[in-house]
Amino acid sequence: MGSSSLVVDGVTLTYPDGGGRLTALDGVGLDVPAGTMTAVVGPSGSGKSSLLAVAATLVTPERGRVVVDGVETGALTPSEKAELRRTRLGIVFQQPNLLASLTAVEQLELMARVAGVRRGAPERARELLSAVGLAGEAARRPHQLSGGQRQRVGIARALMNEPAVLLVDEPTSALDHERGAVVMDLLAELTRVRGTATVLVTHDRARLGVADRVVEMVDGRLAGA
Numbered sequence: 001m002g003s004s005s006l007v008v009d010g011v012t013l014t015y016p017d018g019g020g021r022l023t024a025l026d027g028v029g030l031d032v033p034a035g036t037m038t039a040v041v042g043p044s045g046s047g048k049s050s051l052l053a054v055a056a057t058l059v060t061p062e063r064g065r066v067v068v069d070g071v072e073t074g075a076l077t078p079s080e081k082a083e084l085r086r087t088r089l090g091i092v093f094q095q096p097n098l099l100a101s102l103t104a105v106e107q108l109e110l111m112a113r114v115a116g117v118r119r120g121a122p123e124r125a126r127e128l129l130s131a132v133g134l135a136g137e138a139a140r141r142p143h144q145l146s147g148g149q150r151q152r153v154g155i156a157r158a159l160m161n162e163p164a165v166l167l168v169d170e171p172t173s174a175l176d177h178e179r180g181a182v183v184m185d186l187l188a189e190l191t192r193v194r195g196t197a198t199v200l201v202t203h204d205r206a207r208l209g210v211a212d213r214v215v216e217m218v219d220g221r222l223a224g225a
């Protein structure tokens, strides 16, 4: 699939473990076309977070390739990788880590400023907050938002620089059932509307129906499609 926005191919990653090495990813391959969402499930310690870290270019695998939006990341310098993360990757962490002193709309505008994009940023920030159902909360600071609303600000912020690839770590872990369902539906909709190649790591098997594809990580290997 040459048109996939995210290609992970034959990736092996190990960590130091006592005197030896622990294999966290063992020849993992994953193609994620634009506008589709792949959910990654699997037991604790199976390698799901490691896969996201490799796809995010935060960790360099020993073997294999990671291609983001057509860019081979293997040959990039650290600063080129940082630039790639700012401009082509959207990352949603378990905890959105919003800045306490900034309003919702300012959290998004800051993202644009960091990426060096100023033109149209306020309008785009408001449009994205509206897309995640927070048009009325734009002027609120994190302590004035619920956990689910903060998570949605984190999602909107990740989309601020129009990333080709959206990486999402356990988006519903801090949310109750109903709010978790809202976030999953929202991610599926944003994936289609914004055309991102989305990878979502989750423990929650109840709402996998909204993903285009579900893969299971077991002992550092991917199974199922």
Ligand SMILES: Nc1ncnc2c1ncn2[C@@H]1O[C@H](COP(=O)(O)OP(=O)(O)OP(=O)(O)O)[C@@H](O)[C@H]1O
Pocket: 015, 016, 022, 023, 024, 042, 043, 044, 045, 046, 047, 048, 049, 050, 051
């Ligand atoms: N920085 C590290 N140094 C050493 N070992 C690590 C490191 N990070 C992860 N590991 C090990 O690599 C394996 C895969 O971990 P990883 O965090 O990717 O799993 P996971 O599926 O995301 O787990 P969880 O669902 O609990 O978050 C585990 O055995 C873990 O202990």
